[in-house]
Amino acid sequence: MTINIMLLFGLVISGLWTVMTVRLIRAIVGLAVTSAILSVLIYRLGAPFAAVFELSVCAGLIPVIFIITVNFTERITKERLRERRKERFVKFWYLPVVIGISCLLLIKYLKIPQFSLPAPAQEQDVRNVLWNMRHLDLLGQIVVLLAGALGVAVLFKEHKK
Amino acid sequence: MQTLYCFLIPIILLFICGIYCLLASFNLIRIIIGIEILIKAATLLIILCGYITGHMAAAQSIVITLIVIEVVFMIIAGGIVFWAFRHNETIDPRKLTNLKG
Numbered sequence: 384m385t386i387n388i389m390l391l392f393g394l395v396i397s398g399l400w401t402v403m404t405v406r407l408i409r410a411i412v413g414l415a416v417t418s419a420i421l422s423v424l425i426y427r428l429g430a431p432f433a434a435v436f437e438l439s440v441c442a443g444l445i446p447v448i449f450i451i452t453v454n455f456t457e458r459i460t461k462e463r464l465r466e467r468r469k470e471r472f473v474k475f476w477y478l479p480v481v482i483g484i485s486c487l488l489l490i491k492y493l494k495i496p497q498f499s500l501p502a503p504a505q506e507q508d509v510r511n512v513l514w515n516m517r518h519l520d521l522l523g524q525i526v527v528l529l530a531g532a533l534g535v536a537v538l539f540k541e542h543k544k
Numbered sequence: 545m546q547t548l549y550c551f552l553i554p555i556i557l558l559f560i561c562g563i564y565c566l567l568a569s570f571n572l573i574r575i576i577i578g579i580e581i582l583i584k585a586a587t588l589l590i591i592l593c594g595y596i597t598g599h600m601a602a603a604q605s606i607v608i609t610l611i612v613i614e615v616v617f618m619i620i621a622g623g624i625v626f627w628a629f630r631h632n633e634t635i636d637p638r639k640l641t642n643l644k645g
Binding site for chain 2: 392401407411414418440448449451474482486489509511516517520524527528531534
């Protein structure tokens with residue numbers, strides 16, 4: 384449990400750093416670290432398949448897409464960076480305060496009502512659940528992937544002059 | 545119940561981080577990062593629910609679906625940011641006024 388608490392603390396800190404840091408590349412690295420910590424937590428909760436997906440896709444692929452997007456868009460000068468640092472300091476200096484106060488209030492006042500859970504079902508294999516019981520989800524995933532491919536094709540289509 | 549309590553507080557704090565990022569940022573990439581943080585919190589919440597109720601296989605399959613949707617969303621959002629920059633030379637949503645009626 385102690386390791387879980389340390390990981391949860393790291394998760395919140397890396398999320399906070401992702402939001403507060405000035406440079407976009409650092410924010411993307413922070414997001415990847417958040418994903419990596421999350422995948423360790425998911426693994427420790429007993430979900431290895433979801434942890435592998437989270438680690439390979441969310442901590443590996445998504446930061447790459449982000450970095451490509453950042454490289455294709457704006458290049459920032461030192462003066463602009465200084466201005467942006469000031470802007471972000473004005474906007475974000477009180478976020479750690481908000482997080483700290485929320486944490487204290489939650490620790491003090493969050494009361495989880497006692498409830499009885501139904502007896503846990505017989506543990507099933509995730510492959511069985513995914514392919515046999517939730518096959519409509521798979522159909523949905525295929526439709527979403529096709530819609531994504533179509534969307535990218537439309538966005539990057541060159542107009543004929 | 546102790547596990548639920550320990551995990552619920554960081555999940556709520558992560559939600560606050562994501563919503564704050566969405567509300568205070570005027571950069572399309574940072575807005576996407578805020579949405580990503582919200583999705584991370586939702587992912588952990590789903591796994592936590594599976595852990596507590598004992599339906600971890602169902603929770604894992606839902607998380608795998610969520611990750612697929614997240615990737616497609618990211619690719620489309622990245623494409624939209626790139627498109628917006630190519631046509632407007634900015635990724636500040638306040639300056640994207642092409643569709644204003």
